[in-house]
Amino acid sequence: MATESNGAAFSRRDFLQQLQGWGGTALMMAGMDALGFGIASAATAPPTLTGGGAGKKVIVLGTGVAGLTSAYELSSAGYDVTVLEARDRVGGRSYTARKGTKLTELGGEPQVCDFDEGYYINPGPWRIPYSHRGYLHYAKKFKVGLELFNNENEHAYIKFDKGTGPLAGRPVRKQEITADTRGYANEILAKQVRQGALDAEFAPGDKELFLDYLRSEGYLTKDDFKYIGTDGRGMDENPGAGLDPGVPSTPHKLTDILHSQTWRTLQSVGSLDMQHTMFEPIGGMDQLPAGFVRNLKPIIRLGHVVEKISQTPEQVTVAFTGPDGQKGTVTGDYCVCTIPLSVLRGIDLDVTPEFKEAITGVSYALVCKIGLQMKTRFWEDNHQIYGGHVYVDDPGVNVISLPSTGWLGEKGVILGFYPQGASAARVSAMSLAGRRDYALSVGQKVFPEYTESNDGSFSIAWHRVPFNMGGWAQWTEEGRAKYYPKLLEPQGRLYLAGEHLSYITGWQEGGIESAWSQISKLHKRAMATV
Amino acid sequence: MRRLVASAALFGAVALSSMAHAQTTGATLFAQNCSACHQLTGLGIHGAFPALAGDPFVIGDPTRPAYVLLHGRGGMPNFSEDLSDADIAAVLSYVRSSWGNHAPPLDASLVAAVRGGGAAPPKERSVLPGH
Numbered sequence: 001m002a003t004e005s006n007g008a009a010f011s012r013r014d015f016l017q018q019l020q021g022w023g024g025t026a027l028m029m030a031g032m033d034a035l036g037f038g039i040a041s042a043a044t045a046p047p048t049l050t051g052g053g054a055g056k057k058v059i060v061l062g063t064g065v066a067g068l069t070s071a072y073e074l075s076s077a078g079y080d081v082t083v084l085e086a087r088d089r090v091g092g093r094s095y096t097a098r099k100g101t102k103l104t105e106l107g108g109e110p111q112v113c114d115f116d117e118g119y120y121i122n123p124g125p126w127r128i129p130y131s132h133r134g135y136l137h138y139a140k141k142f143k144v145g146l147e148l149f150n151n152e153n154e155h156a157y158i159k160f161d162k163g164t165g166p167l168a169g170r171p172v173r174k175q176e177i178t179a180d181t182r183g184y185a186n187e188i189l190a191k192q193v194r195q196g197a198l199d200a201e202f203a204p205g206d207k208e209l210f211l212d213y214l215r216s217e218g219y220l221t222k223d224d225f226k227y228i229g230t231d232g233r234g235m236d237e238n239p240g241a242g243l244d245p246g247v248p249s250t251p252h253k254l255t256d257i258l259h260s261q262t263w264r265t266l267q268s269v270g271s272l273d274m275q276h277t278m279f280e281p282i283g284g285m286d287q288l289p290a291g292f293v294r295n296l297k298p299i300i301r302l303g304h305v306v307e308k309i310s311q312t313p314e315q316v317t318v319a320f321t322g323p324d325g326q327k328g329t330v331t332g333d334y335c336v337c338t339i340p341l342s343v344l345r346g347i348d349l350d351v352t353p354e355f356k357e358a359i360t361g362v363s364y365a366l367v368c369k370i371g372l373q374m375k376t377r378f379w380e381d382n383h384q385i386y387g388g389h390v391y392v393d394d395p396g397v398n399v400i401s402l403p404s405t406g407w408l409g410e411k412g413v414i415l416g417f418y419p420q421g422a423s424a425a426r427v428s429a430m431s432l433a434g435r436r437d438y439a440l441s442v443g444q445k446v447f448p449e450y451t452e453s454n455d456g457s458f459s460i461a462w463h464r465v466p467f468n469m470g471g472w473a474q475w476t477e478e479g480r481a482k483y484y485p486k487l488l489e490p491q492g493r494l495y496l497a498g499e500h501l502s503y504i505t506g507w508q509e510g511g512i513e514s515a516w517s518q519i520s521k522l523h524k525r526a527m528a529t530v
Numbered sequence: 531m532r533r534l535v536a537s538a539a540l541f542g543a544v545a546l547s548s549m550a551h552a553q554t555t556g557a558t559l560f561a562q563n564c565s566a567c568h569q570l571t572g573l574g575i576h577g578a579f580p581a582l583a584g585d586p587f588v589i590g591d592p593t594r595p596a597y598v599l600l601h602g603r604g605g606m607p608n609f610s611e612d613l614s615d616a617d618i619a620a621v622l623s624y625v626r627s628s629w630g631n632h633a634p635p636l637d638a639s640l641v642a643a644v645r646g647g648g649a650a651p652p653k654e655r656s657v658l659p660g661h
Contacts, residue, residue, distance in 0.1 A: 273660075421608070469605060
């Protein structure tokens with residue numbers, strides 16, 4: 001916490017502690033709500049684990065961010081922590097593929113990343129919302145440099161093939177769709193308001209202000225509230241020096257936009273986890289795990305595949321197969337298991353049948369990504385697109401994302417597809433070369449330079465990756481009600497943690513905050529039994 | 531129904547060739563949509579993806595695997611929007627008659643009946659992928 005420089009955070013915490021002192025937890029909780037925390041909302045700092053750990057031994061399984069957070073906080077608090085990791089690397093899904101990275105999916109061909117030195121793709125998590133304060137806490141603490149991730153680029157293209165009309169099947173700049181759709185919508189609404197059709201909606205004095213808003217939001221003409229275009233949709237010729245004011249562009253027809261379906265990319269505001277500001281770690285997503293490892297006291301035992309977790313009332317024992325195939329066990333007072341439920345369901349566990357059933361009560365996302373190394377940054381040089389996403393309506397691709405790093409450099413790595421669900425099943429059935437060719441064929445229809453420029457690729461289908469078996473947990477409402485609460489409670493001496501035990505599934509933040517929550521419970525119990 | 535039977539008798543040759551076509555379609559659909567996990571051999575991968583060869587669930591009451599294709603289960607996605615009733619019938623018929631499986635085929639009307647009985651709601655049509 002020494003690195004926390006936000007004075008407001010401290011004063012709020014002080015205030016809450018005061019409240020707790022005066023009126024107990026209930027008053028503190030009310031205070032939290034009043035301060036806008038929301039009781040169920042994200043934690044913003046790790047739990048304070050005082051008391052020294054009392055010599056208790058904790059086994060942490062897995063070194064994704066949930067396992068690393070658990071290992072770091074518990075060992076810092078004085079626990080004797082042993083960390084087992086099945087792979088020969090740390091980080092789990094917080095992963096970066098670069099030159100020489102090897103991956104063989106279940107049932108797949110061996111793959112070695114063939115990017116040039118210094119180029120990479122984040123095949124797992126790739127963007128950090130500003131609201132994910134647990135992640136940002138550790139990035140700051142471990143001095144992991146961040147850079148902005150461009151999650152929205154108005155100058156990027158939308159290319160939808162499934163619509164109809166003149167805007168279907170060709171790349172259109174998103175700014176044109178945004179400006180025209182909103183311009184017309186505001187114009188239509190303004191017309192109704194000015195005709196008095198909506199008078200019942202307004203309190204005295206509201207109507208003029210509302211019309212001002214419509215005119216401003218939609219770039220409507222001053223006197224007659226018409227949408228005739230605006231420079232933000234792009235100019236036919238940009239303005240220049242001297243006597244060159246530029247040439248304005250002409251809006252598309254509303255009917256053409258509607259039938260092109262491109263308006264489906266528009267939202268009034270980004271969803272909570274998709275807004276500006278978005279970050280990414282400089283140098284790749286594996287930099288935060290590396291930061292943990294630099295600061296972690298316990299040595300991580302790589303290549304240890306968990307075979308069985310058994311327990312007595314006093315102890316928990318984890319049986320494993322080590323890197324050379326030798327069997328072994330490790331015994332502790334508690335175990336924090338961050339193995340994904342998709343994998344845990346296949347491990348021999350000493351838990352109740354109800355707990356076992358709950359582990360199988362969630363499905364995992366099928367999801368694929370491909371990184372395509374390009375010889376030139378044609379999207380910047382020729383199209384003036386700097387980061388952000390090109391949207392396509394082929395569900396096998398969804399987005400083509402341009403890198404938010406290496407601006408104006410020589411080469412770059414593009415995210416060439418990001419399918420999920422049944423589309424991911426289909427893409428993952430292709431050979432490695434087939435996936436690349438498929439990604440190139442879709443991108444080629446957006447950028448003429450695409451295929452010619454490609455000189456490397458690395459693809460992943462997370463549902464086929466050993467020790468992951470899926471992208472992230474996908475709880476149904478029924479599963480949340482029936483199974484989820486069971487998994488939050490310890491089974492004997494076994495505590496589960498990970499993104500799957502949060503309402504922020506599929507984000508590293510979920511793993512971090514789940515770890516905080518579970519180790520707090522563990523600590524409370526350990527201290528109570530000293 | 532009687533008319534359908536009569537047509538099938540009259541145009542037996544056509545019916546046969548359309549069955550062969552269904553088998554090809556089923557094999558293709560399986561390769562495209564299912565083989566990434568269940569493998570082209572139908573043997574799956576032990577401990578990860580279930581085998582379909584000899585699986586009592588697959589060769590039993592066809593409405594149950596049809597339900598799973600329409601709703602998803604465990605790590606398996608829901609194909610209700612990606613495959614038509616005829617596609618699902620074709621791919622299931624292929625699975626039920628391949629790799630030593632000898633269960634009878636099913637037709638689209640059975641899948642439609644299962645779908646009508648409360649198929650999963652359509653996925654949100656957002657084009658902005660999450661995560």
